[in-house]
Structure formats: structure tokens, C-alpha cells
Amino acid sequence: MNLAITALNKSRQWGSRTSCSIFINKVMSETAPISRKNHFDIRLPYCYDPFNHGQDEVIDVRTPNEYAEDHIPGSINLPVLTNDERHEVGKEYADNSFLARRIGASLISNNIATIIKTHFSDKPKTYSCLIYCWRGGQRSKSLSVVLNMIGYDVKFLSGGYKTYRKEVISLLSHIPSQFSYNIVSGMTGCGKTLLLDQLREAGEQVLDLEALAKHKGSVLGINCDDDDQPSTKMFESQLLHQFSTFDSSLPVWVEAEGRVIGNIHIPDSVFQHIQKNVANVYVIQAPLNARVKYLLSEYMYWTNNPTELKDKLGRLSKHNLPLKKWYKFIDESRFEDFVADILKIHYDPSYIRSRKKTFSSNSCDEILGLEDVTVKSLANVAQKLLVAADVGQVA
Incomplete structure (x- = not known):
């Protein structure tokens, strides 16, 4: 020495x-x-x-x-x-x-x-x-x-x-089974992420899979290349770290997601445990025009970069969608028409199909109706959920 x-x-x-x-x-x-x-x-x-x-x-x-x-x-x-x-x-x-x-x-x-x-x-x-x-x-x-x-x-x-x-x-194969889950569901543009944000600010346990995956769950879900998403290994590390901060005696709020978010695959064990341990399902509903207005404010990157928007839409070419019509809307800066049309023709049907495969409708679903999609309206919904004597019965 x-x-x-x-x-x-x-x-x-x-x-x-x-x-x-x-x-x-x-x-x-x-x-x-x-x-x-x-x-x-x-x-x-x-x-x-x-x-x-x-x-x-x-x-x-x-x-x-x-x-x-x-x-x-x-x-x-x-x-x-x-x-x-x-x-x-x-x-x-x-x-x-x-x-x-x-x-x-x-x-x-x-x-x-x-x-x-x-x-x-x-x-x-x-x-x-x-x-x-x-x-x-x-x-x-x-x-x-x-x-x-x-x-x-x-x-x-x-x-x-x-x-x-x-x-x-090993831990991801069984730790998610220790929790119960409140599922936040709803069609694209209903403000599911806004609700999760309000619940988190109120001290609730929130598992934001889209935030961990750095993707908003659709072909237009990010404002940059998919390469900017974390690796699958990093996603799983962050996912496990998030679970380690939770109290298993309290429910976890999570958005109804498919198995894939951009390039990230949610581990089968995690996905299955969430499906098996659903406590409540809350479905947010909002008028089409309110959803369009919210999405245009949320996705300003695309309206400011129409050429990139059209390139992204090209990924949907194999789905037999009216791309030429959408390109025309974009070229003419008719973005409200474009968003309303892509919701009705593509996103809403995709949501309905996904719901049947993941969290199918049942009598326990609670419908949360909105007149508009804003932070204020979602904050009011969060308060109703938190003060309800029995979560799942919201006035």
C-alpha cells in the first residue's frame, strides 16, 4: 500500500x-x-x-x-x-x-x-x-x-x-402486476395528455407512456425524426424507474395506448399487466370542431412546415387514404379542413379498432364530456375525479 x-x-x-x-x-x-x-x-x-x-x-x-x-x-x-x-x-x-x-x-x-x-x-x-x-x-x-x-x-x-x-x-415482468390502473381513453384530440398532466400536478400517480417514448402515438406524433426516440432499452429503463417511484396501494393513471408508440414497443408483460388490472376506464368525448382547434394549437410545427407534413403523410400511402385531397388542403392552407378530414377518415376509425383490441368498452366506462379541449376544462374534469367519493362515479 x-x-x-x-x-x-x-x-x-x-x-x-x-x-x-x-x-x-x-x-x-x-x-x-x-x-x-x-x-x-x-x-x-x-x-x-x-x-x-x-x-x-x-x-x-x-x-x-x-x-x-x-x-x-x-x-x-x-x-x-x-x-x-x-x-x-x-x-x-x-x-x-x-x-x-x-x-x-x-x-x-x-x-x-x-x-x-x-x-x-x-x-x-x-x-x-x-x-x-x-x-x-x-x-x-x-x-x-x-x-x-x-x-x-x-x-x-x-x-x-x-x-x-x-x-x-426481470423486474418489468412482475412489478406492473402490483398496481391497479385508471385508464384514460378517447379519440385523438380530446386532451388525454392534458388530463394526465392535471392529475400529475394534483399529486396523482401518472404513467405517461408517450412522454417516455418521446412520441404522441401517431404518424404525426413528433416534430422530428423517429431516430430522436429513445432506444427500446432506454425506454424500458425509464419505465422501470417510473414504476419504482409509485406506491402500489394507490392507482396509476395511464392513457389507453396500443402496443407500439412510434418505434417503441411496450413490453408485453407491462401491456398485459395493465390490461388485467384495470380499475376504471374514463372516456373523454369532445365535439369535432373542439378537437380540430386543439390539434391545430398542439401541432403548429406541421402547419408551419407543410412540405414536411406532406412527406410524413406519405407513410400512410399503403392505407388507401385520400392523400391527394389532403395534400390539396395543405397546399391551400386549409388546415382545419385537413385535420377534420383526417380525424374522420383515419384517426377515429383507428381508435375504435384499437379500443376493441385493448380496453374494450364495458359497463364500467365513465364518459367525460367536454365542450372544448383546454387546460381549464381538463382541470375541472381532474377535480371531479379527485373529489368523487367513489372513483368511477363522476357526476
Whole structure:
């Protein structure tokens, strides 16, 4: 240990990236026994539960691209290899694994030196962290051993991100079954999201699947490319995190959704548990002209970008819809006519078909009639739901 401290002090004095590499190699050679395969057996504290680690900070040392695809909620990204560096090492590994490891060690050492000088420059002696990479291999151990020898309380996640991912899948298979669900249904433009927003502001438990998926659930559901949606893995991580904030003794409010939101597929287990545990179904109804007015205010991006709107509508070409008529409406800036027509011909029939497959009408449905679709009108509806003595019987 004294040797490690001396080496660290020298690395600080020299202030070079090379010194950090020497320090890592020296510490590993002096403190870790060598296995018969000539690999270092680094003895560091393991953590097997990514959700109950008890550390101050969770550090993801994978590349920025890996982190962007999915990560443990609340973790920070301190990559020991950049996207390009990992590609370089991986490409070399196919031809010469020894040379690839040597290149990787050099790159990782340089990056760890920078990480120590920046992120850890003000961390107190009592600081603790959980570190993980893809599968609990060399990337996480490389940073872990350095921080451990400095004196920090360090653990690394056994199995890395793969352990976390397996846990997410496992938990999503049964945790949703612990809740009951109040379903908010209604045709496009009735203000279902507005109602959920009002209920959330009032302190109710709301599961907004469209917000998690970054999509409003239709071909015109976003103002940008579908690539801006989260990955399926990230969606599921956020979904599980949302469930972790809920109290199972209280109902969860959720919009009636299909199985697919844009490019995101709701996990079958989650979808099925919601269907099986419906407490109440509330159907919002509003006049067509009120829905048109609301949608035009909500989707101003499309009216300001008519060419992109027509391109988006092209995705519906296989559905035998009157696209030429809609294009004419758009070219003539007759957006009210366009919205009313696409609701009657496409969205409303789609909603009716979807309802039959998901939350079919039954005697428990409560109809919530609106004269207009505004925040004020939906706030009034939310208040009725909250003050009702028996949820499901709304005056």
C-alpha cells in the first residue's frame, strides 16, 4: 500500500499521462496475484444489485455511444475509451489480441489520468462509487483499482451493464402486476395528455407512456425524426424507474395506448399487466370542431412546415387514404379542413379498432364530456375525479 501511495504521489508530481500508466501497472503488479493464464486477479469489492449499491455515485465507464443507448438511471458517464478508441481496439483484437490489449491499456491509462485530474480533483476521502462497464471486465476494473488504491470506497458491478439489463427485464415482468390502473381513453384530440398532466400536478400517480417514448402515438406524433426516440432499452429503463417511484396501494393513471408508440414497443408483460388490472376506464368525448382547434394549437410545427407534413403523410400511402385531397388542403392552407378530414377518415376509425383490441368498452366506462379541449376544462374534469367519493362515479 505504501508503494502504491508513493507511486501515486510521483504521478502527481510528474503530471504526465505516462506516469498514470506506470502507476496502474505498478500497483497491479505489486498488489494482485497472477493467475495461471497470466491475467491479473484484481480483488475488489463486488456489487451484485445495481439498484441497492449504497454508494455516493454510479459511474458508467463505457463509451458515450453505449451510454446514450441505455444506462443505469442516475449514473454518470466517464468513458475510459472513446467511441473511436473502442472501435480501434476491437478492430485490432480480431487480428492480434495481445497487441489490442496493449493498445487498450495505453488508451485507458491516458483517459484515466484525465478522469482523475478532472472528476476526482475535489472528491473527499469519504467518497464512494459503483463502477460498471459492459460486463464487469477490464474497463471497469481499470478505473476501480486506481480509485481503490487512492483510498476511495469503490465497488464494481459484477457482470456490468448486462447484469443491470437482466434485472430490468426481470423486474418489468412482475412489478406492473402490483398496481391497479385508471385508464384514460378517447379519440385523438380530446386532451388525454392534458388530463394526465392535471392529475400529475394534483399529486396523482401518472404513467405517461408517450412522454417516455418521446412520441404522441401517431404518424404525426413528433416534430422530428423517429431516430430522436429513445432506444427500446432506454425506454424500458425509464419505465422501470417510473414504476419504482409509485406506491402500489394507490392507482396509476395511464392513457389507453396500443402496443407500439412510434418505434417503441411496450413490453408485453407491462401491456398485459395493465390490461388485467384495470380499475376504471374514463372516456373523454369532445365535439369535432373542439378537437380540430386543439390539434391545430398542439401541432403548429406541421402547419408551419407543410412540405414536411406532406412527406410524413406519405407513410400512410399503403392505407388507401385520400392523400391527394389532403395534400390539396395543405397546399391551400386549409388546415382545419385537413385535420377534420383526417380525424374522420383515419384517426377515429383507428381508435375504435384499437379500443376493441385493448380496453374494450364495458359497463364500467365513465364518459367525460367536454365542450372544448383546454387546460381549464381538463382541470375541472381532474377535480371531479379527485373529489368523487367513489372513483368511477363522476357526476
